Amino acid sequence: GAEVEAGAEVEAGVETEPEARAGKGSKRCIASLLDITELKRKEDELRETCEKLTELDDMKREFLNVAYHEMRSPLAPIVGYASLLERCELPDKGRRYIQNIEQCAKELEKMINRMLELARIDSRKIKLNxxxxxxxxxxxxxxxxxxxxxxxxxxxxxxxxxxxxxxxxxxxxxxxxxxxxxxxxxxxxxxxxxxxxxxxxxxxxxxxxxxxxxxxxxxxxxxxxxxxxxxxxxxxxxxxxxxxxxxxxxxxxxxxxxxxxxxxxxxxxxxxxxxxxxxxxxxxxx
Incomplete structure (x- = not known):
């Protein structure tokens, strides 16, 4: 392994095994000290990375949850105004346009609701009623x-x-x-x-x-x-x-x-x- 400077602190692991040449009933064993400083450093780095990824994942879920709600908010007035326009006297072509607006808005709302539902599932906020x-x-x-x-x-x-x-x-x-x-x-x-x-x-x-x-x-x-x-x-x-x-x-x-x-x-x-x-x-x- 790599050389360690004098006086430096190291993380060490101990392995023991019976001495092969010891007689029957002997309690002698061989102990080996292993420098696991590098291993522990990598474990700490990995743990820190996992914690950061978990935090980022939580932030992503929260952002998406807010974004989906914000995307859904303008849809209600779009559908509402389209419904009001349908009651007005319009040519057939205009009525078809209004119906297309309503249909597209409802499809978009359906997609957003599905994304919201998956966000709720991911955040474990769903319980069985x-x-x-x-x-x-x-x-x-x-x-x-x-x-x-x-x-x-x-x-x-x-x-x-x-x-x-x-x-x-x-x-x-x-x-x-x-x-x-x-x-x-x-x-x-x-x-x-x-x-x-x-x-x-x-x-x-x-x-x-x-x-x-x-x-x-x-x-x-x-x-x-x-x-x-x-x-x-x-x-x-x-x-x-x-x-x-x-x-x-x-x-x-x-x-x-x-x-x-x-x-x-x-x-x-x-x-x-x-x-x-x-x-x-x-x-x-x-």
């Missing part, structure tokens, strides 16, 4: 909200909810968000005239868990992309994703909400034939 509710009613409620969008593409949405999955204890708002994200994607990536099915049943070997599936007859997902689709900002490169203006956050929020409930999520797909998105959550939280 547990309530007992009918899963069948939640599914029907979400489907009803998407029926106009599906009707525009002449898509058929069907639901199959078994009685064993009727009542669960979970965070209703998060379960609604999970179904909403999955059904929204199914509609978006399924061509006109396609089918979407939502199925809820009991896990065969574990009766205390509920399995949900959102299946579609859409464009499908390449096999190499399937392991990555639940990562943040990851998007399968298709003409539809490029046109949608999506940030690739919906499925990552689905994954986080399912994890908060102690569940798991995955997908299967076949190009040109469709995709199936599954998630399993306990019927009751412990």
């Amino acid at each position: 547990l309530k007992e509710f009918s899963l069948s009613e939640v599914v029907q409620e979400v489907v009803k909200g998407f029926e106009p969008e599906a009707a525009k593409k002449e898509q058929k949405i069907s639901t199959v909810v078994s009685e064993v999955g009727e009542v669960i204890q979970a965070d209703k708002q998060q379960v609604v968000a999970v179904f909403s994200n999955l059904i929204s994607n199914a509609i978006k990536y399924t061509p006109a005239g396609g089918r979407i099915e939502i199925r809820v049943d009991r896990v065969e070997d574990r009766g205390e868990e509920v399995r949900c599936c959102v299946a579609d007859t859409g464009i499908g997902i390449p096999a190499e992309d399937l392991p990555k689709i639940f990562e943040r900002f990851y998007m399968v490169d298709t003409s539809l994703t490029r046109k949608s203006g999506s940030l690739g956050l919906g499925l990552s929020i689905v994954k986080e909400y399912v994890k908060l409930h102690g569940g798991r999520v995955w997908a299967t797909s076949e190009l040109g034939k469709g995709s199936k998105f599954f998630f399993i959550i306990p019927k009751r939280q412990r």
